[in-house]
Amino acid sequence: MDNHLEMTENTSSKPKDSVISVKNLYKIYKLGEERVRALNGVSFEIGRGEFCAIVGTSGSGKSTLLNMLAGLEKPTKGEIVLEGTHIENKNENQLVAFRRQHIGFIFQAYDLLPSLTALENVALPLSFQGIRRKERNMRANKMLDMVGLEKYKKHKPTQMSGGQQQRVGMARALVVRPDIIFADEPTGNLDSVTSEEMMHLMQNVVRKKGQTLVMVTHDDHLASYADRIIRIQDGKILSNTLVQREETEKAKKPDDALQDPDEEKTVAPTT
Numbered sequence: 001m002d003n004h005l006e007m008t009e010n011t012s013s014k015p016k017d018s019v020i021s022v023k024n025l026y027k028i029y030k031l032g033e034e035r036v037r038a039l040n041g042v043s044f045e046i047g048r049g050e051f052c053a054i055v056g057t058s059g060s061g062k063s064t065l066l067n068m069l070a071g072l073e074k075p076t077k078g079e080i081v082l083e084g085t086h087i088e089n090k091n092e093n094q095l096v097a098f099r100r101q102h103i104g105f106i107f108q109a110y111d112l113l114p115s116l117t118a119l120e121n122v123a124l125p126l127s128f129q130g131i132r133r134k135e136r137n138m139r140a141n142k143m144l145d146m147v148g149l150e151k152y153k154k155h156k157p158t159q160m161s162g163g164q165q166q167r168v169g170m171a172r173a174l175v176v177r178p179d180i181i182f183a184d185e186p187t188g189n190l191d192s193v194t195s196e197e198m199m200h201l202m203q204n205v206v207r208k209k210g211q212t213l214v215m216v217t218h219d220d221h222l223a224s225y226a227d228r229i230i231r232i233q234d235g236k237i238l239s240n241t242l243v244q245r246e247e248t249e250k251a252k253k254p255d256d257a258l259q260d261p262d263e264e265k266t267v268a269p270t271t
């Protein structure tokens with residue numbers, strides 16, 4: 001599908017309401033005598049509600065950057081501010097709490113629990129938040145509808161295709177309504193048609209909820225779904241581009257399969 005894109009080439013394109021702010025970030029790995037500068041002085045900002053793609057070839061530093069942003073690895077130097085909070089100096093317990101409150105992940109390996117159904121897999125993270133069973137199931141149900149898996153709720157991972165499992169993984173990440181979602185090559189194992197479907201889905205879901213999505217990819221075409229494209233090479237930013245879509249594209253109604261889980265809260269059993 002043609003996206004009717006109009007590029008704004010602007011290396012300092014700053015968002016109005018920044019959710020992620022990175023300043024002078026370095027990650028240097030020591031391998032014996034050798035030092036690998038996986039991130040070599042990176043600065044940028046990502047705005048609320050943006051879908052940002054981080055694009056680069058293999059070894060350019062994409063995963064390193066994403067792992068730092070998500071607080072999974074410590075930077076050698078530099079600042080990372082998420083939702084106004086510095087995370088670079090937080091200890092592991094603080095990071096766990098911060099991630100639980102603000103962050104969702106979509107991985108390439110779906111990491112679904114094999115003994116649980118799709119519904120149970122999606123509902124699982126809600127139990128860590130102390131949400132009661134009825135509400136857990138209601139939200140998981142709606143999220144699975146949203147990603148087009150109405151008919152697969154009772155299926156276990158081995159009874160689903162790779163694309164379906166990936167959508168379960170996505171539903172599981174989104175069901176907790178995180179402010180920020182990180183995805184590392186989320187469609188890496190999928191065919192191109194299924195990958196495009198995933199992109200549409202991610203684009204629409206985050207747009208509806210004003211969530212911020214940061215996706216790592218080496219694929220320019222998939223990156224074209226993003227609002228912001230950050231190109232990285234040898235641990236440095238080559239360009240930071242805000243993509244402005246025509247209003248019609250932005251105002252376009254989301255796919256029919258995509259229903260807002262909050263929009264039809266008619267079944268709210270209280271007993």
Ligand SMILES: Nc1ncnc2c1ncn2[C@@H]1O[C@H](COP(=O)(O)OP(=O)(O)OP(=O)(O)O)[C@@H](O)[C@H]1O
Pocket residue numbers: 029030031036037038056057058059060061062063064065218
């Ligand atoms: N734990 C580590 N120890 C040493 N070097 C590392 C480590 N992790 C990554 N690197 C190096 O840092 C650089 C960036 O790696 P990174 O995984 O961020 O690349 P990438 O852009 O995600 O690549 P790919 O597309 O292949 O996943 C590479 O040169 C890699 O070899």
Ligand SMILES: [Mg+2]
Pocket residue numbers: 062063064
């Ligand atoms: Mg990687």
